[in-house]
Amino acid sequence: MAGALRFAPSPTGLIHIGNARTAILNWLHARKTGARFILRFDDTDAERSSEEFAAAIEKDLAWLGIVPDEIHRQSLRAAAHDAAAEKLRQAGRLYPCYESADELDRKRARQRARHLPPVYDRAALKLSDEERARLEGEGRRPHWRFLLDPGMVSWDDSVRGPQSIDAGSLSDPVLIRADGSYLYTLPSVVDDIDLGISHVVRGEDHVANTGVQIQLFKALGARPPLFAHHGLLTAADGSGLSKRLGALSISALRADGMEAMAVASLAALIGTSEAVAPHQRMGELVALFDFSKLSRAPARFDPAELEALNARLLHDMAFETAQPRLAELGIGGDRDFWEAVRGNLTRLGDVEYWWKVVSSDIEPVIGDADYCALAASLLPAEPWDSQSWKAWTARLKEATGRSGKALFQPLRLALTGLDRGPEMAAIFPLIGKSKSAARLRGQKAQP
Numbered sequence: 001m002a003g004a005l006r007f008a009p010s011p012t013g014l015i016h017i018g019n020a021r022t023a024i025l026n027w028l029h030a031r032k033t034g035a036r037f038i039l040r041f042d043d044t045d046a047e048r049s050s051e052e053f054a055a056a057i058e059k060d061l062a063w064l065g066i067v068p069d070e071i072h073r074q075s076l077r078a079a080a081h082d083a084a085a086e087k088l089r090q091a092g093r094l095y096p097c098y099e100s101a102d103e104l105d106r107k108r109a110r111q112r113a114r115h116l117p118p119v120y121d122r123a124a125l126k127l128s129d130e131e132r133a134r135l136e137g138e139g140r141r142p143h144w145r146f147l148l149d150p151g152m153v154s155w156d157d158s159v160r161g162p163q164s165i166d167a168g169s170l171s172d173p174v175l176i177r178a179d180g181s182y183l184y185t186l187p188s189v190v191d192d193i194d195l196g197i198s199h200v201v202r203g204e205d206h207v208a209n210t211g212v213q214i215q216l217f218k219a220l221g222a223r224p225p226l227f228a229h230h231g232l233l234t235a236a237d238g239s240g241l242s243k244r245l246g247a248l249s250i251s252a253l254r255a256d257g258m259e260a261m262a263v264a265s266l267a268a269l270i271g272t273s274e275a276v277a278p279h280q281r282m283g284e285l286v287a288l289f290d291f292s293k294l295s296r297a298p299a300r301f302d303p304a305e306l307e308a309l310n311a312r313l314l315h316d317m318a319f320e321t322a323q324p325r326l327a328e329l330g331i332g333g334d335r336d337f338w339e340a341v342r343g344n345l346t347r348l349g350d351v352e353y354w355w356k357v358v359s360s361d362i363e364p365v366i367g368d369a370d371y372c373a374l375a376a377s378l379l380p381a382e383p384w385d386s387q388s389w390k391a392w393t394a395r396l397k398e399a400t401g402r403s404g405k406a407l408f409q410p411l412r413l414a415l416t417g418l419d420r421g422p423e424m425a426a427i428f429p430l431i432g433k434s435k436s437a438a439r440l441r442g443q444k445a446q447p
């Protein structure tokens with residue numbers, strides 16, 4: 001059985017690079033093992049969840065190359081959640097409690113004063129039928145707690161190794177609020193069971209939930225899945241990513257010109273024993289993936305590292321990959337053009353300037369007008385090729401005695417308008433004689 005994995009975001013906002021990392025780790029393991037990859041929207045919070053956010057999450061994942069095999073919504077599975085709750089009630093594992101939030105606070109304060117752990121005292125279990133009826137008569141509605149089994153809950157975490165949680169030290173968790181709505185725990189376990197989830201891969205902020213969830217799987221008659229809890233991504237200053245959501249959302253990174261494969265490469269490799277390097281295809285990341293390579297330590301996300309990765313990805317990008325993207329930008333450059341300029345790009349959009357340099361008008365920068373005029377008069381006859389630059393500058397060297405920067409830099413400034421850029425030998429033949437002559441004479445447009 002190949003099994004199934006799920007990425008389970010709440011559609012209450014955009015996903016950021018840390019969420020995308022969880023999605024990618026799940027997807028990579030699914031692709032590596034032939035398991036199904038499921039996108040599950042944890043949308044039981046009707047007020048905060050929206051279809052717009054669900055659609056945006058789907059779009060962001062697709063942009064990264066992650067297309068789920070199935071999509072499910074928890075909000076459509078209420079009947080299954082209710083049936084599971086009823087099963088737990090029948091088994092005596094779900095019990096009604098009537099304490100208000102204030103009463104619970106006071107209990108915890110008293111426990112702390114006596115140096116006791118602030119664990120729920122299960123007072124509600126001792127209520128008689130009459131006491132319950134009286135409380136309900138006062139208009140109180142119960143919330144429902146899961147009765148934990150005492151003792152250790154253990155699992156072998158695919159990232160963290162053997163883990164144990166002492167259930168005796170935990171409060172019985174509330175599964176259902178007084179208004180009848182479910183907290184995250186029960187629907188998540190019920191859906192994991194029904195969707196055949198074989199491996200739960202998520203951030204280490206969920207480790208504490210896992211002990212309770214393992215008991216819930218068992219109470220519902222199911223075998224718990226495997227668990228893998230990866231370390232969290234933090235911002236460069238060590239703070240949590242969610243506070244920086246705006247700038248680090250996947251859609252913001254896309255709008256900022258980051259390539260999908262640069263983001264995917266970083267998300268897949270950060271916090272692992274592999275070097276964070278740009279990969280051109282998801283298949284390469286699948287081949288590299290293994291839980292044993294994931295570190296438990298938090299990894300720092302640095303936007304400058306992503307930008308550098310983006311540049312490296314573009315520098316190595318094949319013309320075949322770049323061509324449709326160039327076409328989208330309205331750029332008709334051929335292989336020679338792409339290979340001449342790709343080494344100077346940080347963002348694909350940077351290519352627009354170089355396309356202007358070879359195909360239309362730029363503002364030439366003339367530092368030494370006499371030298372540039374002489375250079376114009378010595379331009380070789382066309383056709384030009386990869387040797388033309390060398391031949392022309394050798395003649396200029398002979399004619400003027402200039403060398404090094406004094407020989408080359410005024411030509412680069414006049415021909416490209418910038419003091420740095422692609423190899424002149426590669427871009428010079430693409431500019432051609434008439435544009436070169438005009439620019440060397442300080443003219444913006446061709447005559």
Ligand code: GLU
Nearest residue numbers: 008009010042188201202
């Ligand atoms: N909706 C939960 C979250 O976003 C899912 C956690 C899980 O993977 O179980 O944190």
